[in-house]
Structures are given as C-alpha cells and as structure tokens.
Amino acid sequence: MRRGPSSVLDTGVELLLVLVVVxxxxxxxYLVYRHPDLATPVLVATGVAAVFAALVVPIVVR
Incomplete structure (x- = not known):
C-alpha cells in the first residue's frame, strides 16, 4: 500500500504526540519522586488526563 505525503505528516504528528506524552x-x-507529598494530586491529575484522553482520542481518530 502506497502512502501519500499527508500520511507521512500524520505519522510525524503521532510520533510527536507520543514523545510529548512520554x-x-x-x-x-520525577516530581512525585522529589516531592512525595504531591503524589495524590499528581495521581488525580493523571486520572483526569486519562479519562479526557479516553473521551477525546476516539473523536479525533474518526
């Protein structure tokens, strides 16, 4: 299957998104390692981000 220029751009954007998430x-x-008292707020923020991603990604992929 041949890939056009737009699919190469999409792959670059996807790779950039994965790198930013990592x-x-x-x-x-690292923040939780340096400041253990922030573990709960970071956990809550991570949970909210995961729920947000679970709702937005299927919409964007469509």
Whole structure:
C-alpha cells in the first residue's frame, strides 16, 4: 500500500504526540519522586488526563 505525503505528516504528528506524552509522564514521575507529598494530586491529575484522553482520542481518530 502506497502512502501519500499527508500520511507521512500524520505519522510525524503521532510520533510527536507520543514523545510529548512520554515526557510529561516522566516529568510527573520525577516530581512525585522529589516531592512525595504531591503524589495524590499528581495521581488525580493523571486520572483526569486519562479519562479526557479516553473521551477525546476516539473523536479525533474518526
């Protein structure tokens, strides 16, 4: 199957999105490591972000 220029751009955007997510998760893990009293707020924020992603990603993929 041949891929056009737009699909290459989409792949680049997807890769960038994955890298940003990995960076944010790593930053949150480091924040909790350095400041253990922030573990609960970070956990709540991560849960909210996961629910938001679960609702938005299927809409965007369509």
């Amino acid at each position: 960076l944010v998760v790593g930053a949150a893990a």
